[in-house]
Amino acid sequence: MIDEFQEELASLYVLGLLEGEDLADFEQSLARDPALARLVHELRESTAQLALTASDAAPSPELRARLLGQVDTATRWRAQNVIPFRTPVWIPWAAAACLATTCAWLGQLYLGSRFETATLRDQQALAEFQLQSARNQIEAERLIAGHQLSSMTEQLASLDRQLKSEGDLANFKIATLASLAGNSPQALAVAVWNPAKQEGVLTVEKLPALAADKDYQLWLVDPQYAIPVDGGVFRVNPSTGDARVTFKANRPINSVAKFAVSLERKGGVPKAEGPMVLLSQ
């Protein structure tokens, strides 16, 4: 059903009086609505009749002749520029050959791509295997490195201990003791004192053999004490006069100024009483 508004738009449309959005909207409606299109057609046909009312004026005869001349020229130009075209017989065969070639090429391409895909898959599996091997090797090397590190740490600790020991050695007190008695001019002794351990070693040679009720007694002279500190008693080999004893002081020693060996009664004495046999320099 067409209302008056649409009739009005259709009337303006056929007269070319619609503009802008009104024109666009109406043409959209026109495309959708067959009844509206029919109305426009009817109005256009009847409106065109108005041209008959304009006047009876006629164009000049020259216009007709001019137009026919232009038409003749256009017709000749068309005739000269029309190139007859006949489909060559070989074209279908060529097309078929092209199609076959294309199919073969595409098939080859497909097979090639499948082979390439399989190869790539194998390469991927190999790469994964190599990756896993590398991981295992790295893990093994990590364990070995851990062991080596542990071993090195121990070696380092040992070296550290050795260095410490050597450091202690520097603090050792080493002294030679010479004979003071006329009966044993060849007697000789060496005493080594380790202040860290508070112990020492005494080596003697060619001391006279002792009577059964006698002992040699070692003394350490420390300036902090008024009298020498008892280092213990020892006996020598009766035939050679040699001995090697490890000794300890009966009091804490800060520094040893001298070592001395005296001849005392059996078992030793708290304070030196007998003759001094050996004395360090």
Add this chain to the structure above:
Amino acid sequence: MSTLTSCYPADFAVVPAWGNVLARMKPAEHTAEAAAAAERAHFDAELLRRMGRSDREAFAQLYDRFSRPLFATALRILHDTAEAEDIVQDVFLALWEKATAYEVGRGSAFAWAVTLTRNRAIDRVRMRKRRSELLAETTAEDAGTQPSESGPDSSDGLVLKEQAGAVRAAVASLPADQQRAVELAFFSGLTQLEIAQKLSEPLGTVKARIRRGLLRLRDTLGGRQ
């Protein structure tokens, strides 16, 4: 104004076939006229088809049938004989070039030719920027039908005279306000607003007069198309 031609509909929009138009006619009153009109339209369409095949004779015949009303329309719009002839020349060359694109279902050949002529003439008017001048020139005499001049003696000319007389009678039968509005809308090249200003009437009133006038012409001329 955005462009010179944007305000016009396409030269020929898609519309139903002739049969739909003929179906609207009053059978008792217009049977003979409708048959004659359909025969004329069919003949014109056949001429266009032949022109599409580069038939020079068909072109000459169509020129003899259409050139007078097309020229008169262009002259009425442009008020200049030389320019009107230019327009007619353009239109016939366009018909010659576009003849292969013509479809009967899209309307009569005559309506197509008139639409081409009006659009080109109005474009020319606006190109000349003579709007204000035209407003002054569009006198009361212009708005009425022109007195007939001597026509050709051919059968086409006689038929044309008969058609023109019938259309003038139909236009004259319209109420004066509708007649004035329709003729200004068709021949002046003015916009809706300019027509309203020219008639010193509200825009809505002018639109309504155009609508009623065109519908009445359709009903009256239905058998003549």
